[in-house]
Structure formats: C-alpha cells, structure tokens
Amino acid sequence: xxxxxxxxxxxxxxxxxxxxxxxxxxxxxxxxxxxxxxxxxxxxxxxxxxxxxxxxxxxxxxxxxxxxxxxxxxxxxxxxxxxxxxxxxxxxxxxxxxxxxxxxxxxxxxxxxxxxxxxxxxxxxxxxxxxxxxxxxxxxxxxxxxxxxxxxxxxxxxxxxxxxxxxxxxxxxxxxxxx
Amino acid sequence: xxxxxxxxxxxxxxxxxxxxxxxxxxxxxxxxxxxxxxxxxxxxxxxxxxxxxxxxxxxxxxxxxxxxxxxxxxxxxxxxxxxxxxxxxxxxxxxxxxxxxxxxxxxxxxxxxxxxxxxxxxxxxxxxxxxxxxxxxxxxxxxxxxxxxxxxxxxxxxxxxxxxxxxxxxxxxxxxxxxxxxxxxxxxxxxxxxxxxxxxxxxxxxxxxxxxxxxxxxxxxxxxxxxxxxxxxxxxxxxxxxxxxxxxxxxxxxxxxxxxxxxxxxxxxxxxxxxxxxxxxxxxxxxxxxxxxxxxxxxxxxxxxxxxxxxxxxxxxxxxxxxxxxxxxxxxxxxxxxxxxxxxxxxxxxxxxxxxxxxxxxxxxxxxxxxxxxxxxxxxxxxxxxxxxxxxxxxxxxxx
Amino acid sequence: xxxxxxxxxxxxxxxxxxxxxxxxxxxxxxxxxxxxxxxxxxxxxxxxxxxxxxxxxxxxxxxxxxxxxxxxxxxxxxxxxxxxxxxxxxxxxxxxxxxxxxxxxxxxxxxxxxxxxxxxxxxxxxxxxxxxxxxxxxxxxxxxxxxxxxxxxxxxxxxxxxxxxxxxxxxxxxxxxxxxxxxxxxxxxxxxxxxxxxxxxxxxxxxxxxxxxxxxxxxxxxxxxxxxxxxxxxxxxxxxxxxxxxxxxxxxxxxxxxxxxxxxxxxxxxxxxxxxxxxxxxxxxxxxxxxxxxxxxxxxxxxxxxxxxxxxxxxxxxxxxxxxxxxxxxxxxxxxxxxxxxxxxxxxxxxxxxxxxxxxxxxxxxxxxxxxxxxxxxx
Numbered sequence: 036x037x038x039x040x041x042x043x044x045x046x047x048x049x050x051x052x053x054x055x056x057x058x059x060x061x062x063x064x065x066x067x068x069x070x071x072x073x074x075x076x077x078x079x080x081x082x083x084x085x086x087x088x089x090x091x092x093x094x095x096x097x098x099x100x101x102x103x104x105x106x107x108x109x110x111x112x113x114x115x116x117x118x119x120x121x122x123x124x125x126x127x128x129x130x131x132x133x134x135x136x137x138x139x140x141x142x143x144x145x146x147x148x149x150x151x152x153x154x155x156x157x158x159x160x161x162x163x164x165x166x167x168x169x170x171x172x173x174x175x176x177x178x179x180x181x182x183x184x185x186x187x188x189x190x191x192x193x194x195x196x197x198x199x200x201x202x203x204x205x206x207x208x209x210x211x212x213x214x
Numbered sequence: 215x216x217x218x219x220x221x222x223x224x225x226x227x228x229x230x231x232x233x234x235x236x237x238x239x240x241x242x243x244x245x246x247x248x249x250x251x252x253x254x255x256x257x258x259x260x261x262x263x264x265x266x267x268x269x270x271x272x273x274x275x276x277x278x279x280x281x282x283x284x285x286x287x288x289x290x291x292x293x294x295x296x297x298x299x300x301x302x303x304x305x306x307x308x309x310x311x312x313x314x315x316x317x318x319x320x321x322x323x324x325x326x327x328x329x330x331x332x333x334x335x336x337x338x339x340x341x342x343x344x345x346x347x348x349x350x351x352x353x354x355x356x357x358x359x360x361x362x363x364x365x366x367x368x369x370x371x372x373x374x375x376x377x378x379x380x381x382x383x384x385x386x387x388x389x390x391x392x393x394x395x396x397x398x399x400x401x402x403x404x405x406x407x408x409x410x411x412x413x414x415x416x417x418x419x420x421x422x423x424x425x426x427x428x429x430x431x432x433x434x435x436x437x438x439x440x441x442x443x444x445x446x447x448x449x450x451x452x453x454x455x456x457x458x459x460x461x462x463x464x465x466x467x468x469x470x471x472x473x474x475x476x477x478x479x480x481x482x483x484x485x486x487x488x489x490x491x492x493x494x495x496x497x498x499x500x501x502x503x504x505x506x507x508x509x510x511x512x513x514x515x516x517x518x519x520x521x522x523x524x525x526x527x528x529x530x531x532x533x534x535x536x537x538x539x540x541x542x543x544x545x546x547x548x549x550x551x552x553x554x555x556x557x558x559x560x561x562x563x564x565x566x567x568x569x570x571x572x573x574x575x576x577x578x579x580x581x582x583x584x585x586x587x588x589x590x591x592x593x594x595x596x597x598x599x600x601x602x603x604x605x606x607x608x609x610x611x612x613x614x
Numbered sequence: 615x616x617x618x619x620x621x622x623x624x625x626x627x628x629x630x631x632x633x634x635x636x637x638x639x640x641x642x643x644x645x646x647x648x649x650x651x652x653x654x655x656x657x658x659x660x661x662x663x664x665x666x667x668x669x670x671x672x673x674x675x676x677x678x679x680x681x682x683x684x685x686x687x688x689x690x691x692x693x694x695x696x697x698x699x700x701x702x703x704x705x706x707x708x709x710x711x712x713x714x715x716x717x718x719x720x721x722x723x724x725x726x727x728x729x730x731x732x733x734x735x736x737x738x739x740x741x742x743x744x745x746x747x748x749x750x751x752x753x754x755x756x757x758x759x760x761x762x763x764x765x766x767x768x769x770x771x772x773x774x775x776x777x778x779x780x781x782x783x784x785x786x787x788x789x790x791x792x793x794x795x796x797x798x799x800x801x802x803x804x805x806x807x808x809x810x811x812x813x814x815x816x817x818x819x820x821x822x823x824x825x826x827x828x829x830x831x832x833x834x835x836x837x838x839x840x841x842x843x844x845x846x847x848x849x850x851x852x853x854x855x856x857x858x859x860x861x862x863x864x865x866x867x868x869x870x871x872x873x874x875x876x877x878x879x880x881x882x883x884x885x886x887x888x889x890x891x892x893x894x895x896x897x898x899x900x901x902x903x904x905x906x907x908x909x910x911x912x913x914x915x916x917x918x919x920x921x922x923x924x925x926x927x928x929x930x931x932x933x934x935x936x937x938x939x940x941x942x943x944x945x946x947x948x949x950x951x952x953x954x955x956x957x958x959x960x961x962x963x964x965x966x967x968x969x970x971x972x973x974x975x976x977x978x979x980x981x982x983x984x985x986x987x988x989x990x991x992x993x
Binding site for chain 2: 043044045046047048049050051052053054055056058059064069071077079083087107108109115134135136137138139140141142143144145146154155156165166167168169170171177182199200201
C-alpha cells in the first residue's frame with residue numbers, strides 16, 4: 036500500500052547495466068547481428084509521377100486549389116485544407132527564397148562529412164507563401180548564406196536527368212533583374 | 215491560417231483517472247538488457263510504488279517509437295511479455311517522438327471510457343541496437359521521393375527550425391544555450407541520468423558543430439531505457455493512496471506532412487494540442503495556473519519553442535524567462551526540473567519517465583532532491599514528434 | 615453506444631500501380647465522408663490510423679497520414695495494430711468524451727513490399743527464433759496447423775472446403791480480386807509448400823484502404839437513420855513467444871469473450887447471424903470459428919462440409935470471400951471484415967446479401983503473433 040509513503044523519493048533506484056562502445060565492438064557481450072533484406076518500391080502516385088516527369092524537362096510543377104486560392108507545391112492531387120480535389124496544374128519558377136538554412140557537418144549515419152553541406156528550405160517563386168522544399172545550396176560560402184537570400188536551381192544536363200529530386204544539383208545565389 | 219480544432223465537446227467521461235505509481239530504468243547510451251527486460255524493470259518499479267501486483271493490471275498500453283531502433287518489425291508484439299501484456303488486452307500507440315506523452319493519453323482513455331479500471335502504460339526504446347548509429351534509423355523517416363535522395367540527417371530538420379525560430383524572434387544562441395546548461399545541471403539530482411554535468415554557455419557554443427546552428431551540446435543523446443505509469447479509476451485510487459494525482463486534461467494534434475510548407479518559427483501543433491488539454495482542464499491562463507512544466511527538450515531551443523506553444527511564454531519570451539531564472543527549479547515556473555532529455559537522456563518514447571512520470575512525482579511530492587521549491591497543484595507535460603508535426607499534452611493536478 | 619455512420623473503401627486489388635498509398639487513403643476517406651454526410655475539416659474530432667512501420671517501409675509512418683484524411687492540425691494518431699484495434703480506440707475515445715465523431719483508417723499497400731517474407735521474418739524474436747532457419751516464415755503457420763489438425767482431427771478435406779467456399783463467395787463480390795470456382799478435389803491437388811499446408815490455402819496479398827466514421831450514440835442518431843451499432847469490442851494478446859503460444863487461437867477466444875460480454879451475448883452460435891473471420895491461412899478459419907464459439911471443436915469439420923457456414927447456410931462465414939477471396943490486407947484485414955458486416959447489416963450487400971441483425975468481425979495480427987481483436991455489430 037502506498038498510503039503514508041509520502042516521504043519517498045522517486046525513482047527510488049536506477050536499474051540497468053551500462054555498456055561501452057568497446058563492449059560491443061570487441062564482443063565482450065553476446066550479440067546477434069542481422070542485416071535484413073527489406074526492399075520496397077513505393078508507387079509514386081499521380082501527383083508525384085507528374086512532378087518527377089516534369090523534373091526531367093527541367094520544370095517545376097505545382098497544383099492549385101481554387102477554393103482557398105493556394106498554389107500548392109510540392110503538388111498533390113487534393114487540397115488538404117479544403118479537402119477537395121485540386122483544380123489544375125501550374126508551372127512554378129525554378130527560383131526562390133531561402134526561408135531557413137543549416138550547415139551540416141555530418142552524414143545520415145552521423146559520420147563527419149569531409150566538406151559541410153548547406154541545406155535550406157526554399158520557398159519557390161510562383162507558389163503560395165511558405166510553399167517550399169528542402170534542398171541543397173551550392174556556389175556559395177557557408178558564411179554568406181542568409182535568410183531571405185534569392186536562389187536559382189542549377190539543373191543537371193538534360194541527358195543525365197532521371198526524374199528525381201536530384202535532377203536539380205543544387206540552388207545557387209541569384210539576382211533578379213527586377214530586384 | 216486558423217483552424218478550429220474542437221467544436222462543442224463537453225468531455226463527458228465515464229470516470230476520472232488517477233495516477234498511483236510510476237517507474238523508470240536508468241537511461242544510458244548502451245544497456246546490456248534487452249527491450250523486454252528494460253520494460254520489465256520499469257513495470258516492476260511502478261507496481262512497487264503503487265502497491266499493486268501484475269495480476270491487478272487489466273489492460274496494457276505500449277508506447278514505442280520506430281521499429282527500426284530495436285530492429286524488429288511489429289515491435290509492440292515483440293515487447294509484449296516484458297511489458298506485462300501477456301494474457302490481457304494490449305495495444306501499442308505510436309506518434310513518433312510524441313509517444314512519450316501520447317501513451318499516457320491512451321492510458322487515460324482506457325480508464326476514462328470505463329473499459330479498464332487499472333491500466334498499465336509502458337514506454338520502451340532501445341536505440342543502441344541500430345548500427346552504425348541510432349540516427350541511421352532516421353534515414354527512413356523522410357519522404358522517399360522528395361527528401362531521401364538528398365541524403366538528409368535527422369539533425370537537419372532541427373537546425374532548420376532552430377534557425378527560423380532564432381531569425382523571426384531575434385534570439386541569440388547564447389540565450390538558447392542556457393537551457394542546456396540548466397537541464398544538464400538539474401539532471402545531477404536524477405538517479406537515472408545519462409549526461410548530467412555542470413557546463414557553461416561557452417562550453418555549448420564551442421562544442422563540435424553538427425548541423426549549424428546545432429552543436430553537440432545543444433542536443434540530447436540517444437539512449438536506451440524504459441518507463442512505466444499506472445492509471446486507475448477513482449474507486450481503486452482510494453484504496454491505494456490518500457493523495458493520487460489526477461489527469462485533468464489531454465490533447466494532441468498532428469500537423470501536415472509537408473513541413474516545408476509551414477513557417478517553422480512557432481509550433482502550432484503544440485498550441486492546438488494545448489488548447490484542447492487546457493479546455494478540458496479549465497485552464498484559461500496557463501502562465502498563472504500551471505505550477506510546473508515538462509516540455510519536450512530533445513534540443514535546447516525546443517524547450518523554449520514548446521514553452522511558447524504551451525502558452526507558458528509569449529512568442530519570443532521564453533529565452534527571457536530562462537535568462538531571468540524563472541524556469542529554474544527554485545523559480546516561479548520551474549521547467550524541466552527532472553533534467554529533461556538534455557540531461558537525463560533521450561530514449562524517444564521512454565522519455566515518458568522524465569515527462570509524464572516526473573510531473574506525477576512532482577505533484578505527489580515524491581521527486582526527492584528534484585522537488586521544486588514552490589508549492590505545486592497543477593503541472594503540464596508535453597512531447598513532440600514526427601516531421602515537426604505532432605504535439606501531445608497532458609495536464610495533471612493533485613486536486614480533483 | 616457508439617455507431618458506424620459512414621464507410622468507404624478503395625480497392626481491393628492485387629496491385630495498384632497508378633495510385634500511391636496516400637491516394638488510395640484519400641479515395642477511401644472521401645467515400646466514407648460522403649457516406650456519413652460530414653466534412654472532415656469541421657466535424658471530426660479524432661482520426662486514427664492503423665499501421666506498422668515495416669509494412670509501410672518508413673521509420674515513422676504516422677508522419678504521412680494527416681493530409682489525405684483531412685486531418686491536418688487535428689487530433690490524429692497511429693495505432694500499431696489491426697483496424698479492429700483502431701475501432702476499439704475510437705470506441706474508447708468516444709466513451710471518454712474526447713470525441714463525438716472519430717475516423718478510423720487502415721490500408722494495405724502490400725504491392726510496394728518487395729521482400730514480404732523478410733519483413734515477417736524481421737518480426738521474429740531476433741535472438742532465438744529469427745536465426746533458426748532461412749525458410750519463408752509461413753512455416754510458423756504450418757507448424758501451428760500441423761498441431762491443430764492432429765489434436766482435433768481436422769481433415770484436409772475440411773480445410774479444402776474453406777478454400778472452395780471462400781473463393782466462390784468472392785465471385786459475388788466485385789471488389790474481391792481472388793474469386794474462383796473450384797472443387798474440393800482441385801484444391802486437394804494444390805502442392806504442399808509448407809507441409810501440411812498447400813499453396814492454395816495461403817491468402818495472396820492485396821492492396822486497399824478502408825475508412826470508417828464512428829459517432830457517439832447521440833451524434834449517430836442525429837446524422838443518420840441507419841446507424842450500425844458497435845455492440846462490443848475486444849482485443850487480447852497471449853504472449854510474444856512463439857514457442858509457448860497455445861496454437862489454439864486463445865487470443866481470439868479471449869477477445870471474443872470480452873466483446874460478447876460487452877454486447878450481452880451469451881450464446882454466440884445462436885445469437886450471431888453472420889461472421890467475417892480471419893482466414894489468411896485456410897485452417898485459421900476453422901480454428902477461429904471454434905475460438906469464437908460459433909461451433910464446437912469436434913463438430914466444425916462436419917458443419918463445414920454440410921454447408922453450415924456457406925452463404926445460404928445457418929451461420930454464413932466470410933460471405934465477402936474472406937482473405938482467401940479478397941486477399942491478405944495486412945493491417946486492413948479487420949477493416950475489410952468489419953466493412954462486410956456493416957454492409958450486410960445495412961442490407962446493401964446486393965447479390966450476396968444474407969438476412970442478419972448481429973454480426974461479428976475478427977482479425978488476427980498475423981504471424982508471428984498471438985494477438986487479435988473482435989468487434990460485434992448490430993442494427
């Protein structure tokens with residue numbers, strides 16, 4: 036019964052046996068290693084198929100919803116806010132504005148990178164405000180990047196494009212004639 | 215954009231829900247024990263505190279984050295027997311990192327609906343199974359078409375959000391680093407802590423860069439661990455203790471998958487979840503009515519970000535409160551008195567041990583050396599997860 | 615008592631190369647909302663998805679749910695279990711006052727999984743089960759089948775009857791891709807792939823999505839004239855250790871008991887008019903019929919060959935075609951079961967309509983688990 040045990044301090048004890056990296060790498064503890072072969076091929080679907088095919092042409096495409104008036108990018112076949120089918124497809128520009136950015140010193144497995152990568156969320160011109168994608172910045176020194184910077188996509192040569200987001204090599208700083 | 219969340223809900227439940235016991239294992243980068251064994255340790259401790267036997271448990275809720283960490287599919291089924299789920303109704307819920315507070319919310323509705331009178335909530339995570347690094351599992355959280363080809367690291371998304379938060383509210387890294395300093399020091403009093411230490415703001419700012427602005431000491435470490443919580447109906451609570459802690463409000467919300475389509479500076483998913491929980495708990499002025507808070511702090515800026523989402527500070531005001539010592543353990547609004555994820559460790563779902571369990575212990579005056587200085591009646595805990603998407607909030611009170 | 619006020623589904627197909635998993639969810643959801651006459655952006659208080667990470671190929675599948683369900687910035691969560699567990703979750707949320715209208719979704723995009731056997735193998739205990747053999751994990755079901763057949767003298771013919779019955783039922787179901795007109799003799803010629811299990815006794819995989827709109831008692835009466843009440847829900851887990859499972863579907867027995875108690879059903883074999891139960895391996899239908907107390911364990915074979923469980927029999931089982939006819943829908947399996955019961959109770963099943971007032975749906979969490987759920991519906 037816990038009645039009257041107000042004076043206890045919780046958690047009363049800490050169970051568990053800590054191991055070091057070497058306990059595992061030198062196999063001081065019993066380990067079962069497994070490398071599962073898990074393969075998936077996701078159907079891209081209607082919206083992403085069109086988007087990827089347009090990338091091959093060096094173009095970015097979005098969809099529009101006439102109810103809320105948004106130009107939706109990346110495209111989907113429904114407007115998630117109005118919950119209705121979209122009303123059409125529109126091309127957007129391959130220029131945009133850096134919304135936020137980071138300079139990454141590590142790879143996906145948390146191993147150090149030789150050269151840091153600059154990653155950014157880029158709001159694309161022609162789409163509704165804040166409609167951006169995550170991508171990489173290039174041809175710029177990390178300390179020169181700022182929020183609000185204007186950038187333009189640098190495409191792979193046409194014969195090397197494969198219908199993937201990496202058909203854009205990176206985005207580089209850019210000055211609009213009208214700016 | 216404003217979206218109305220809850221319409222005329224009256225929150226009529228079948229019975230009130232009390233918490234009578236909690237437990238957790240130590241949090242460490244690598245533990246010898248399997249996930250099942252860790253779950254068992256946590257459950258054992260919670261049963262001891264509540265004065266219950268496993269036979270008294272009617273239903274079990276499991277909370278655990280990606281299957282990829284433990285390296286088993288259908289992870290809930292794998293953990294089942296260690297978590298006390300054998301031969302009883304057992305259900306796993308999962309909202310990414312938000313699971314640490316969402317699992318107790320699921321426990322709440324098991325009891326409040328009248329389907330169970332005694333419900334055990336268990337959270338477990340064993341991140342060290344995943345090689346070469348626990349972060350490798352996060353490769354698979356990204357959109358396979360838009361994001362994965364860019365070879366992203368999990369930290370990117372935090373760095374992008376942190377930069378945006380700093381930019382819009384004009385906050386310096388020095389102010390954010392204070393959170394890391396505070397929480398790691400608080401954790402010195404937690405017996406389960408993994409990275410408790412006395413550090414300075416300079417240590418944080420000079421630590422190794424990961425994805426700038428995020429540096430090594432801005433981040434909580436990957437951990438192994440488990441936690442458990444026992445929720446009961448009022449007639450059971452009365453038999454077990456004179457002073458149970460009541461769950462007075464719960465809320466959760468999930469924002470759009472397209473995280474690059476929102477302004478990241480403010481966690482509106484936390485705000486919506488908090489709105490629901492506060493309405494239920496009759497809280498109109500959270501800053502005044504809440505005595506102690508455990509917002510989710512996997513990164514130092516996240517504590518500030520979430521305080522603003524929870525309405526404990528105005529937009530951009532959380533760093534000021536931190537600098538002024540308001541959020542210290544002896545302050546006016548103690549925040550993360552446990553030491554949080556930054557100090558105690560971050561076994562994703564099992565952080566229930568420093569969020570929901572900590573608020574329960576604080577309100578039951580059982581937190582020992584970590585007990586906050588002020589008198590406490592109402593506390594809030596919160597977790598966050600997915601691609602900057604989900605907010606889960608629970609309000610507790612030691613007055614019914 | 616909460617009720618089903620709207621159902622929608624997309625599929626079921628052997629594969630779906632034209633639509634992504636998001637788009638099949640959208641299609642099913644739109645139909646369900648139309649059926650219920652509600653606007654998800656205004657009327658729904660809670661959304662529940664039933665999904666397992668490794669069936670989807672994501673580390674946190676919950677991320678990819680809200681947009682296509684109309685759930686953006688609303689209470690939304692994932693339950694890592696079958697659709698019927700999701701239904702139980704909606705039931706509890708409504709009874710707790712957290713929602714008046716809740717939406718439950720489950721889907722299968724099994725055709726996206728290229729190494730299905732490996733995915734199941736990945737669910738086996740890594741330390742003492744996974745490494746035992748590299749055989750396709752269906753052998754786990756065959757071991758159970760062998761035990762069960764021998765213990766209760768279940769004949770090969772009775773199991774073949776299940777295949778014949780379900781595949782024939784599927785011919786009347788436009789959304790069942792695996793219908794066929796077969797004979798018992800033909801089924802018994804199918805080769806053994808995991809002795810004593812024949813190839814034809816294993817349900818093929820299928821794609822599809824199912825969405826239910828669930829409402830509280832009061833709300834259901836307001837928005838529809840034909841609610842289908844959730845009279846009882848139950849779910850149960852035996853153990854996670856394959857070696858000590860009962861091999862007699864104790865999970866189904868216990869979860870049914872829980873659901874029957876809630877529904878006030880004392881004599882299931884008499885009171886239940888129609889059942890949709892998990893038959894992802896043909897012998898499982900027999901095992902589950904017994905566990906659900908719809909027939910005695912020594913009578914079940916005779917009843918099966920007498921046509922007692924046929925569409926025009928006394929207690930029709932798997933009129934939709936079951937998993938053998940519709941396909942293995944992974945976590946959406948229980949959804950397809952519940953969907954058929956709801957359609958039948960509403961009297962909207964067309965050519966395969968049976969006369970019924972109380973129906974039961976049951977699903978198992980597939981190998982290597984001993985967990986499952988049951989729901990009892992009534993009008």
